[in-house]
Amino acid sequence: MPDPAIEFRDVSVSRSAGVPVLAHMSLAVDAGVVLALVGRSGAGKTTILKLVNRLLVPDAGSVLVEGRDTRDWEPIRLRRRIGYVLQEVGLFPHMSVGDNVGVVPRLERWPADRVSTRVGELLDLVGLDAKRYAARWPDELSGGQRQRVGVARALAVDPPVLLMDEPFGALDPVTRAELHDEFRRIQGRLRKTVIIVTHDMGEAFALADRVGVLDGGALVAYDTAAAVARSSDARVRRLLDAMAVVPRS
Amino acid sequence: MSALVAFWSTHRAELGVLLTQHVALVVLATAVATAVGVPVGILAARRPRLSAPLVAIANVVQTIPSLAMFGFLLPVPLVGGVGARAAAVVLILYGLLPIVRTTIAGLAGIDPAIREAGVAMGMTPRELLRHVEIPLALPSIVAGIRVAAVVGVGTATIAAAIGAGGLGEFIYRGLSMVDTTVILAGAVPAAVLALVVDGGLWWAERALRRRRRRSAGAVAAAAAIVVAAGVLASAAGMSRSAGAVVVGSKNFTEQVSLGELLAQTIERDARLPVVRRLNLGGTLICDRALMTGDVDVYVEYTGTALTAIFHRPLPQATTSQAGDAPRAVINEVRELYARSGRTLLPPLGFDNTFAILVRGRDARARGLRTISDVAPIAPRWRAGFGYEFVERPDGYPGLAKTYGLTFSGPPHVMDLTLSYRALADGQVDLIAGDATAGLIQRLDLVHLQDDRHYFPPYDAAPVARAEMLLQHPEVRAALERLAGRVSVDDMRAMNYAADVEHRDVAAIVREFLSRSPRSSGR
Numbered sequence: 001m002p003d004p005a006i007e008f009r010d011v012s013v014s015r016s017a018g019v020p021v022l023a024h025m026s027l028a029v030d031a032g033v034v035l036a037l038v039g040r041s042g043a044g045k046t047t048i049l050k051l052v053n054r055l056l057v058p059d060a061g062s063v064l065v066e067g068r069d070t071r072d073w074e075p076i077r078l079r080r081r082i083g084y085v086l087q088e089v090g091l092f093p094h095m096s097v098g099d100n101v102g103v104v105p106r107l108e109r110w111p112a113d114r115v116s117t118r119v120g121e122l123l124d125l126v127g128l129d130a131k132r133y134a135a136r137w138p139d140e141l142s143g144g145q146r147q148r149v150g151v152a153r154a155l156a157v158d159p160p161v162l163l164m165d166e167p168f169g170a171l172d173p174v175t176r177a178e179l180h181d182e183f184r185r186i187q188g189r190l191r192k193t194v195i196i197v198t199h200d201m202g203e204a205f206a207l208a209d210r211v212g213v214l215d216g217g218a219l220v221a222y223d224t225a226a227a228v229a230r231s232s233d234a235r236v237r238r239l240l241d242a243m244a245v246v247p248r249s
Numbered sequence: 250m251s252a253l254v255a256f257w258s259t260h261r262a263e264l265g266v267l268l269t270q271h272v273a274l275v276v277l278a279t280a281v282a283t284a285v286g287v288p289v290g291i292l293a294a295r296r297p298r299l300s301a302p303l304v305a306i307a308n309v310v311q312t313i314p315s316l317a318m319f320g321f322l323l324p325v326p327l328v329g330g331v332g333a334r335a336a337a338v339v340l341i342l343y344g345l346l347p348i349v350r351t352t353i354a355g356l357a358g359i360d361p362a363i364r365e366a367g368v369a370m371g372m373t374p375r376e377l378l379r380h381v382e383i384p385l386a387l388p389s390i391v392a393g394i395r396v397a398a399v400v401g402v403g404t405a406t407i408a409a410a411i412g413a414g415g416l417g418e419f420i421y422r423g424l425s426m427v428d429t430t431v432i433l434a435g436a437v438p439a440a441v442l443a444l445v446v447d448g449g450l451w452w453a454e455r456a457l458r459r460r461r462r463r464s465a466g467a468v469a470a471a472a473a474i475v476v477a478a479g480v481l482a483s484a485a486g487m488s489r490s491a492g493a494v495v496v497g498s499k500n501f502t503e504q505v506s507l508g509e510l511l512a513q514t515i516e517r518d519a520r521l522p523v524v525r526r527l528n529l530g531g532t533l534i535c536d537r538a539l540m541t542g543d544v545d546v547y548v549e550y551t552g553t554a555l556t557a558i559f560h561r562p563l564p565q566a567t568t569s570q571a572g573d574a575p576r577a578v579i580n581e582v583r584e585l586y587a588r589s590g591r592t593l594l595p596p597l598g599f600d601n602t603f604a605i606l607v608r609g610r611d612a613r614a615r616g617l618r619t620i621s622d623v624a625p626i627a628p629r630w631r632a633g634f635g636y637e638f639v640e641r642p643d644g645y646p647g648l649a650k651t652y653g654l655t656f657s658g659p660p661h662v663m664d665l666t667l668s669y670r671a672l673a674d675g676q677v678d679l680i681a682g683d684a685t686a687g688l689i690q691r692l693d694l695v696h697l698q699d700d701r702h703y704f705p706p707y708d709a710a711p712v713a714r715a716e717m718l719l720q721h722p723e724v725r726a727a728l729e730r731l732a733g734r735v736s737v738d739d740m741r742a743m744n745y746a747a748d749v750e751h752r753d754v755a756a757i758v759r760e761f762l763s764r765s766p767r768s769s770g771r
Contacts, residue, residue: 053369055365055368055369075371076371076372076373077371078371079368079369079370079371080370080371084366084369084370086362086365086366086369090362090363090365090366091366092363092366092367092380092381092385093363093385094381094384094385095384103370103380104370104371107370107371107372107376107380153370
């Protein structure tokens with residue numbers, strides 16, 4: 001049995017005032033699995049992502065990526081093996097779409113023609129016509145298109161791990177549903193290890209192999225989507241009840 | 250307006266040179282201020298504890314009036330003195346504040362989420378700076394460069410006071426001639442230049458804010474070309490000065506003409522390249538420049554050297570030694586200069602002393618030739634004097650005592666330049682002017698002889714660094730050939746051509762030299 005791709009061992013993180021954000025949390029994600037972490041705002045979801053790519057280090061316990069403590073990773077190397085799709089996208093406003101997607105390959109000093117080939121592939125992969133969109137500016141795109149670019153950028157150097165922080169949060173429901181389909185299609189081809197953070201249980205069920213529910217800095221559920229949906233835990237039920245329902249006529 | 254255009258067209262070549270100097274100075278100074286200010290701003294943005302004192306220091310520098318700053322720098326070795334180098338230093342100091350400030354502001358204004366995206370993608374701090382922070386702060390930085398450049402265009406006009414050249418030369422010349430046309434001849438292009446710089450950089454800033462990368466590239470390329478051209482031009486200017494003879498002058502027309510006279514003589518007879526640092530402020534600036542070697546030679550007046558530079562009293566005017574007074578002053582001044590490694594060369598031939606002037610009509614009607622001749626009729630006359638002449642001990646009070654002069658009332662105190670016209674128009678009957686004023690002939694005025702030798706001699710003579718004369722004996726030979734060649738009438742004619750006819754000084758001097766025979770055959 002190989003090491004899990006990502007593993008948290010008894011991890012605790014506090015804010016500067018000593019308020020715990022995560023308390024004694026353990027969790028393992030196997031390679032090629034999509035994990036959705038669901039919780040209310042301030043439940044510590046984003047903190048978990050930042051622990052994985054070492055934007056944060058735990059106060060206690062350890063986080064392992066590919067079997068190795070993040071403290072032992074050279075941070076730049078670690079981060080380039082992890083794609084990161086941010087809340088509100090975080091595209092660089094001074095770069096064209098193509099340049100945004102090609103950022104990490106350029107940092108890795110790929111030759112220019114290889115970068116542009118890769119940018120074309122990635123834009124095609126996320127469903128944007130490279131010829132039309134590569135030269136555009138981020139502020140000329142719709143929210144959904146920007147999000148596709150964000151995904152393409154995160155996948156640029158084919159990292160084994162992908163972290164997504166509320167990637168589809170700001171989109172209208174129809175666009176969001178389209179992007180969910182798109183995500184599943186892409187994941188079907190690429191088989192990345194993915195952690196998605198969301199406050200929407202519906203989104204978690206739509207995308208993930210595993211669902212974790214965070215509440216008050218602790219993982220209160222961690223199972224398959226079907227098992228979490230049947231949970232009787234009150235903290236899980238609150239999130240399930242918040243899912244949109246179609247009124248009966 | 251037409252006078253202005255006429256002035257520009259007769260001074261076309263000079264205008265071109267001054268404009269080039271002005272632009273080169275501003276571009277060089279702004280480029281250096283940017284090269285220093287942006288890194289300092291980046292450093293300060295990273296370490297907030299550093300940024301407050303840095304901005305405070307830059308603020309203090311900014312509040313020093315520019316003329317005072319030039320003054321402070323005069324005695325400072327390496328960066329100070331006179332000329333373009335010192336001016337560039339002042340402009341750089343002024344440019345730093347806006348650039349440091351806008352760099353800090355530009356970096357502070359970047360959305361933290363964007364910075365975090367860069368870090369999360371595995372950018373090193375340096376990569377983050379290069380690919381994200383600087384490009385995003387660039388419009389703000391360019392705004393700072395714009396302020397620095399526009400301030401620089403203005404400050405550079407003041408730099409003419411220390412011989413840095415530029416459009417300020419026309420402004421200073423116009424001020425000393427009380428001639429608005431000449432002032433405007435420098436002020437209008439300086440203002441236009443400021444507007445062009447402001448507009449150009451505004452365009453660059455806007456293009457950058459629109460994040461059009463292609464035009465941003467064009468902006469960067471254009472800026473690089475301008476900077477490179479400016480640096481090359483100023484480098485060329487500086488390298489030319491190596492091995493050349495530097496001729497200076499004070500900041501009024503006669504001095505500029507005399508500087509030009511020395512320069513053309515050296516070029517023609519000694520066949521050496523000459524750098525002209527004309528219009529260098531007052532006596533003390535010229536003297537200091539000669540001491541430090543920023544200037545190799547300029548024309549000084551013996552009386553001025555004795556009193557203003559060496560703080561010695563003038564020889565007492567007594568009729569017994571009257572004829573010897575000028576010679577005595579020349580010898581004393583020559584000796585004083587020699588002690589500090591400088592050589593007073595033979596006088597040019599005219600004495601720019603105070604001149605008691607009356608209308609030619611009156612002089613001829615009453616047979617007036619000397620000041621003594623006027624004493625008996627003076628009580629019925631009105632006198633008009635410049636402010637300085639009324640105050641100075643060697644001015645009106647002593648004159649009145651020496652000749653027993655009284656007038657119909659206290660003298661009218663008026664601007665020196667205006668007093669010539671007041672005399673010609675009959676508002677006053679007697680004035681004290683400059684012996685070499687161009688207007689004397691033009692307005693048919695007569696210079697009464699100072700028969701009691703009251704006024705000290707102000708013989709004009711080149712004073713040079715002895716070291717330079719030893720290196721270039723041919724310069725000494727050339728300048729000695731000028732001895733006695735410039736009469737009071739010659740000087741008046743040249744001043745008239747420059748001040749009243751607005752002719753180009755270089756051309757006036759060229760004509761003068763071509764009229765007088767080359768004496769190199771002897």
